[in-house]
Amino acid sequence: MPSIFSRIISRDIPGYIVAEDDNYLAFLDINPLAEGHTLVIPKLEVDYIFDLEDEVLAGLHVFAKKVARGIEKVVPCERIGVTVIGLEVPHAHVHLIPINGVHDMDFSQMKLSFSNEEFAEIAKKIKAAIEEG
Ligand code: 5GP
Numbered sequence: 001m002p003s004i005f006s007r008i009i010s011r012d013i014p015g016y017i018v019a020e021d022d023n024y025l026a027f028l029d030i031n032p033l034a035e036g037h038t039l040v041i042p043k044l045e046v047d048y049i050f051d052l053e054d055e056v057l058a059g060l061h062v063f064a065k066k067v068a069r070g071i072e073k074v075v076p077c078e079r080i081g082v083t084v085i086g087l088e089v090p091h092a093h094v095h096l097i098p099i100n101g102v103h104d105m106d107f108s109q110m111k112l113s114f115s116n117e118e119f120a121e122i123a124k125k126i127k128a129a130i131e132e133g
Contacts (some may be wrong), residue, residue, distance in 0.1 A: 003091035006045050016123035018070065019130050023056070024063040028123050029095065031111040034104060035122060036075035038096045040064040047090040064094050070130030071096060074122070081105045 008015035009025055016028035018038060029037040040063060042056050049057065068080040077098035083105060084094055099105060114122070 003045055004089055005039075005041050005091040005093065006043075009041075009043050016119045018123050018126040019063070019067050021063065023059060026063070026067040026096075028119055028126075030119075032097075032114070033107065033109065033111060034075070034077070034098045035112065035114070036071045036077075036096075036098045036126060038067055038071060038126070040067055040094045040096060042092060046092050047086070049084050049086060049092040049094075052092055060092075060094060064096060067126075067130060068096050070126050070132075071098060073129040073132075074125045 002010070004013070007013045008017075008027060017025065018028065019026040023043055024040060025043060026038050026040045029039050040060060042052060042060050044052075044056060046052050052060070064082065068082070072080055075098040078100045081097045081099040081104065082094060083097070085107065086092065097105060103109070
């Protein structure tokens, strides 16, 4: 059974994709802590991030950096927080979250909800900002 994230990679289920290359994908978190909350994944389906090969793990972070630069151009924030939890979806992923303080990284707080149109609009802006470089 492919993970829910592998199903986003294969376009089996929809995702608000903001960046993609041969090895990595970035898309909006469907239950975001903040506008622009993005997940960055390797296309290779491995559950635990520290089971990734060194090269894949390093590449994931380099790819995340490019994505974070795009998010910060679109979403006003002090910086982009980076975290890995991985307790829910067994496919390694990095959370990129626009933050203004440490409380913005608190996963126990209420998640935001956006309409499909709002998610699509945020994704479009972030994608354009990443492509601009
Ligand atoms: P974690 O595994 O890091 O504890 O949490 C998984 C994250 O993936 C959560 O923030 C959750 O909102 C997000 N998530 C779970 N299912 C989906 C999905 O189908 N699509 C997207 N875009 N995000 C998801």
